[in-house]
Amino acid sequence: MLGSKISACFDFVAEVGQEVDSLSGILRDEMMRAMLDAPLMQKYSVLKWAGDYRYSDSGWTCTDVIYDLPLIIKRRRTVGLYLGFQISLNGPGMRVGGNREPLLHVFCWRSGPASMKDSSMAFPLKDEGENLQDGSLFVFGDENRTPRSWAFTIALTGINTIEDVRKKVIKPMQALLLGAPAREALTADIGGLIHYEGIEGKPGDYTASVVEA
Amino acid sequence: MLHAFLRNKSGLHRRYLPAKQRDPGNGRVTQEDEVTSTVLGPLEFLPKSSTTLFWTELIRTYAPSFGLPDGDATDAVMRFWPTFGKLQPDLLVELKWGREVRLLLIEIKWLSNLSGDNQLEKQWLSCLSRQERAVALHLFIGIETAEGYKALAQKDVWGGRLVLLSWMQVLNTVFHIRNADSPQLHAWARHVLHFLRLVGIVPFKGFDELSAPEHPIGRGSIFWRGTHGFIGLLAPDVPERAQKPIFFHVSD
Numbered sequence: 001m002l003g004s005k006i007s008a009c010f011d012f013v014a015e016v017g018q019e020v021d022s023l024s025g026i027l028r029d030e031m032m033r034a035m036l037d038a039p040l041m042q043k044y045s046v047l048k049w050a051g052d053y054r055y056s057d058s059g060w061t062c063t064d065v066i067y068d069l070p071l072i073i074k075r076r077r078t079v080g081l082y083l084g085f086q087i088s089l090n091g092p093g094m095r096v097g098g099n100r101e102p103l104l105h106v107f108c109w110r111s112g113p114a115s116m117k118d119s120s121m122a123f124p125l126k127d128e129g130e131n132l133q134d135g136s137l138f139v140f141g142d143e144n145r146t147p148r149s150w151a152f153t154i155a156l157t158g159i160n161t162i163e164d165v166r167k168k169v170i171k172p173m174q175a176l177l178l179g180a181p182a183r184e185a186l187t188a189d190i191g192g193l194i195h196y197e198g199i200e201g202k203p204g205d206y207t208a209s210v211v212e213a
Numbered sequence: 214m215l216h217a218f219l220r221n222k223s224g225l226h227r228r229y230l231p232a233k234q235r236d237p238g239n240g241r242v243t244q245e246d247e248v249t250s251t252v253l254g255p256l257e258f259l260p261k262s263s264t265t266l267f268w269t270e271l272i273r274t275y276a277p278s279f280g281l282p283d284g285d286a287t288d289a290v291m292r293f294w295p296t297f298g299k300l301q302p303d304l305l306v307e308l309k310w311g312r313e314v315r316l317l318l319i320e321i322k323w324l325s326n327l328s329g330d331n332q333l334e335k336q337w338l339s340c341l342s343r344q345e346r347a348v349a350l351h352l353f354i355g356i357e358t359a360e361g362y363k364a365l366a367q368k369d370v371w372g373g374r375l376v377l378l379s380w381m382q383v384l385n386t387v388f389h390i391r392n393a394d395s396p397q398l399h400a401w402a403r404h405v406l407h408f409l410r411l412v413g414i415v416p417f418k419g420f421d422e423l424s425a426p427e428h429p430i431g432r433g434s435i436f437w438r439g440t441h442g443f444i445g446l447l448a449p450d451v452p453e454r455a456q457k458p459i460f461f462h463v464s465d
Binding site: 008012036048156160 | 357378415423
């Protein structure tokens with residue numbers, strides 16, 4: 001019985017991993033495509049995707065993937081931001097406030113290229129100087145600086161089709177890149193949005209709950 | 214492969230010739246033509262309703278603003294490697310709704326880069342007349358779309374008509390329509406899904422159809438402890454609220 005469970009679990013991990021890989025491909029394609037939209041194309045141009053993985057301590061399972069795309073801010077002519085996503089199945093990328101759901105973080109921030117060690121979402125957040133807007137959008141550093149540095153989170157298992165990717169990831173991402181506030185870009189009808197709440201006396205730590213549509 | 218052989222795009226058949234007739238020095242990259250032919254070639258043999266379904270579904274998904282006529286297309290004519298003077302795009306698809314026509318000019322890449330900086334620009338401006346461009350889309354299909362993006366960022370002559378697609382996106386459309394029309398479409402989809410899986414391109418099916426093992430093992434993040442043997446591992450039911458997060462869980 002135990003043996004068959006172990007074997008079944010490995011089958012399951014492999015299947016989950018395949019979906020994570022395929023979803024990562026879709027996210028990269030759809031994010032790239034979104035950057036071709038006229039209003040975004042006027043502000044930014046993009047370079048090439050970079051990616052990284054994190055493995056469990058024993059090295060047996062892959063727990064996180066992260067990809068980012070360097071954005072060149074056209075009026076400054078330098079890489080100023082990294083737009084990307086992180087899928088966390090286990091570990092500090094999703095272990096926040098009792099949450100046990102795998103998470104998809106969508107971000108646009110100043111550190112990169114993609115590295116699970118050096119530039120990823122990992123709780124508790126350390127010295128990020130983050131502000132939480134409307135419980136759903138982390139804004140890092142000076143809130144008034146443009147373009148902003150931000151991240152939001154979606155429950156992974158609610159993303160099952162390309163329509164989900166567009167509704168839950170791409171549309172909010174486009175709005176945020178164009179400067180929309182959290183209350184406009186991240187509305188509850190997205191479904192599966194993670195709502196964070198700060199914990200008193202524990203900076204960088206949050207409770208997390210899923211906002212159902 | 215039949216299409217590639219027919220238009221002399223592939224030397225693969227030489228592998229089947231006697232050794233002295235083989236051409237070991239043939240270094241020309243024909244991969245993308247072979248893949249084009251292998252994956253898209255059979256579409257020509259499917260019932261018209263299946264061929265048109267594939268192309269219209271692809272466009273409606275990835276270029277929704279193009280505005281295809283409503284309803285099912287009535288005909289699709291596919292021309293592989295048509296020649297326009299010195300230019301030879303990979304495919305030209307003519308979709309018809311009665312008298313209404315839409316054109317898809319398609320450049321396909323596998324592992325190679327675009328030929329020259331302005332290959333796509335030249336194709337769009339030279340292969341189609343102004344009237345044709347008014348009802349046409351230019352599709353770039355590659356393993357990655359960065360090459361197409363570069364072309365667009367350099368000079369945008371398309372005004373929204375260049376659509377960058379990855380093989381993964383094409384495959385997702387194949388997966389999506391695999392049961393939708395004819396048995397022939399289903400068979401083609403099955404082969405294409407299989408072939409592309411062999412080269413590492415797998416469609417996204419979603420998480421909600423995965424079935425988790427019934428009683429997953431939940432011991433923090435430790436999967437097994439080698440020194441204590443497997444017998445010590447218990448597979449408890451997953452509690453409503455785990456003390457520590459766990460990877461496996463029974464879906465509700």
